[in-house]
Amino acid sequence: MDDLGARLARALGGRSAAVVGVGNRLRGDDGAGSRLAARLLAAGAAGVHDAETVPENYLGPLLAARPGVVLFADAADHGAAPGSVCLVRAGELAARGSSTHAPSLRLLAGLLEAQGASAGCWASSRPRRGSARS
């Protein structure tokens, strides 16, 4: 298992998992989470939601499914090289600065954790209008 696979395995901890892909596919890399979810759905993975820009619309299905952990996937500006992947817990969002999807993901994570699901999430970066990080 590669490094990311090992990190994900530790994060999921053998619990039942739901994956929520977030992002706007019309805005380049902002759609990374949505495209990730689409790939998983095409592969037949269960418990995956391609929420695009409206993750709050999936609160009902997530609460009904009662997964052990909810993994939000999104583009996230964490100051690393393009394509770098980070895994963080929902509680770390507040300390990571502002982002376009952070408020709704923080709210969702709080609601899910209040219902007993471990919700890790991350927020999208603000748009970098056509600029690539060097």
Added chain:
Amino acid sequence: MLGIQPAATGFGEELSPPVAAAVAGAAGALAALLGAARPAEAGRA
């Protein structure tokens, strides 16, 4: 919880190559953990 560092998020742009590779890698890792077929076998989304 899983964040991918973007390179460019301009309107109408495609995924940048490094982010596309990261999406493919993360999808493969998650598919293995979730018990799905590898995304490459299921076709490109």
